[in-house]
Amino acid sequence: MLNDITLNNKIDDLLAMSDQIESLEYLKHRYEEELDSAKKLASAGNCILIENLTNCARCQNDHHILLFNKLTFSHNKFTHWANCPNNNEPIMLTIESDEDDQD
Numbered sequence: 001m002l003n004d005i006t007l008n009n010k011i012d013d014l015l016a017m018s019d020q021i022e023s024l025e026y027l028k029h030r031y032e033e034e035l036d037s038a039k040k041l042a043s044a045g046n047c048i049l050i051e052n053l054t055n056c057a058r059c060q061n062d063h064h065i066l067l068f069n070k071l072t073f074s075h076n077k078f079t080h081w082a083n084c085p086n087n088n089e090p091i092m093l094t095i096e097s098d099e100d101d102q103d
């Protein structure tokens with residue numbers, strides 16, 4: 001049978017868990033807001049939204065919600081660029097147009 005101390009500990013655990021759930025819900029909400037505004041920017045302009053970028057070429061971490069801008073002049077295969085959020089160096093991207101044949 002549960003004594004008072006055990007019961008109080010269990011209640012504390014549950015309260016801590018509910019705090020965690022609340023902050024996770026807040027983070028999820030913030031992420032969805034950020035994703036929404038990034039989607040709007042991407043559909044309005046000359047940029048492309050990459051929602052999940054794994055193993056970034058500049059810092060080797062993963063990034064979420066990155067907007068890539070179209071290069072004005074492209075002299076090689078790259079068509080878009082973004083700044084790595086960790087070290088601000090350029091991440092290069094190649095987007096093949098829809099009209100190109102797929103390999």
Ligand SMILES: [Zn+2]
Pocket residue numbers: 056057058059060061063084085086087
């Ligand atoms: Zn990076």
